Amino acid sequence: MRSIRIIGRSITSGVKSVFRNFSLSMASITCTVITLILVAIGILLSYNVNNITDQIKDELTIIVFIDKELETEDLDAVYKEMNEVSNIESIEFVSKASRLEECLKTGSAMAVSCEMFGEEIFRYSYIVQVSEIKDIRETATTLRNLDKVDEIIYGESTINDLIRIFDVVRYATIGLVAALVLVTTFLISNTIKITIYSRRNEIEIMRLVGTGNTVIRMPFLVEGFILGALGSILPILLTIFGYGYAYQALNATRFNNMLGVINLINPKEIVYITSLALFIIGSIVGMFGSVRAVRKFLKIW
Numbered sequence: 001m002r003s004i005r006i007i008g009r010s011i012t013s014g015v016k017s018v019f020r021n022f023s024l025s026m027a028s029i030t031c032t033v034i035t036l037i038l039v040a041i042g043i044l045l046s047y048n049v050n051n052i053t054d055q056i057k058d059e060l061t062i063i064v065f066i067d068k069e070l071e072t073e074d075l076d077a078v079y080k081e082m083n084e085v086s087n088i089e090s091i092e093f094v095s096k097a098s099r100l101e102e103c104l105k106t107g108s109a110m111a112v113s114c115e116m117f118g119e120e121i122f123r124y125s126y127i128v129q130v131s132e133i134k135d136i137r138e139t140a141t142t143l144r145n146l147d148k149v150d151e152i153i154y155g156e157s158t159i160n161d162l163i164r165i166f167d168v169v170r171y172a173t174i175g176l177v178a179a180l181v182l183v184t185t186f187l188i189s190n191t192i193k194i195t196i197y198s199r200r201n202e203i204e205i206m207r208l209v210g211t212g213n214t215v216i217r218m219p220f221l222v223e224g225f226i227l228g229a230l231g232s233i234l235p236i237l238l239t240i241f242g243y244g245y246a247y248q249a250l251n252a253t254r255f256n257n258m259l260g261v262i263n264l265i266n267p268k269e270i271v272y273i274t275s276l277a278l279f280i281i282g283s284i285v286g287m288f289g290s291v292r293a294v295r296k297f298l299k300i301w
Contacts, residue, residue: 017223019229024194025227031187032231033284034276039180040239043274046173051265053166054135062128062140062154070148075124082126087139092127099125123150132231134163185292191208218232218288228286229279237274243271 037214066078075093081090099122128143130136143150159256244267 015222015226017219018226028187028227029231032228032282033234035180035183035187036232036235037238039177039281040235040274040278042173042177042180043277044169044239044243045271047270047274047301048264049166049169049173053170055263056133056162058210060130060133060136060154062130062136062143062152064126064128064143064149065153066126066149067148067150068123070124074148078146079126081146082128085137085139085142087130087132088128089131090129094125094127096122096124134167179231181281181285183291187286187289190293198280217291217294220294221287224286224288225283226286228282228284228289231286232279232282235278235282239274239278240267240271243267243274 013202064077064082070078079091079093082088128139137160140152140154143149246265247267251263
């Protein structure tokens with residue numbers, strides 16, 4: 001029962017403290033709002049960079065052209081040999097007839113040549129999808145060195161540039177989120193330090209009459225939780241409605257239609273998880289900031 005009374009008083013005291021020190025509370029909440037908005041942007045950006053990377057991975061392929069002199073009955077052996085190469089997710093065979101059919105459908109001047117010479121101007125080929133984009137160069141080199149492989153095409157320079165760009169953005173967003181969480185902790189902690197300083201006489205009296213450390217620090221823990229939770233409300237609303245608007249707006253643009261498969265993640269798959277993460281970050285960081293302020297400023301731990 002005593003523990004329940006302590007918790008009840010701590011909650012009441014923490015709530016009252018938020019409103020009693022309204023200007024300081026608003027400063028802390030404002031700092032939390034700003035940093036959590038940036039955290040939300042970092043999380044959403046990180047998710048979408050990873051998603052775009054996966055989409056591009058599904059579209060990036062290695063085209064393996066087989067030696068013209070290869071007999072049809074030897075194709076299975078080539079397929080088995082290719083299938084033993086690491087980092088290969090799928091292999092699709094493309095016959096000469098399929099190449100001819102694609103050429104004829106173009107309706108261009110090339111189609112006339114294709115119709116004239118027939119499928120013999122083409123080579124058997126395989127379309128290879130890799131599991132990891134970053135290892136595509138090694139995979140292509142291995143395939144190029146296989147017997148009966150005549151040529152490899154996969155847009156090496158473009159893919160390498162994309163890999164570097166996505167790696168930089170991915171690590172930058174992770175670093176941004178981590179840095180912003182630390183900044184939020186620091187700001188809340190310092191704000192609560194000011195609150196503690198303004199109530200130092202009250203706390204000193206509590207200590208002199210024998211009040212335990214737990215009873216002293218619990219209201220500040222509750223206060224930190226409330227400040228963090230309140231500071232997460234606006235970022236959560238902006239995440240839910242702002243990202244939904246951005247998703248609809250960008251998907252309707254010509255630019256995105258030109259990109260084809262590259263789309264933002266559907267809001268239903270990301271905004272609620274991100275919102276929960278923001279609430280947890282805000283609340284825990286608020287509590288941690290309170291604990292840090294109480295421990296280091298008052299030296300009661």
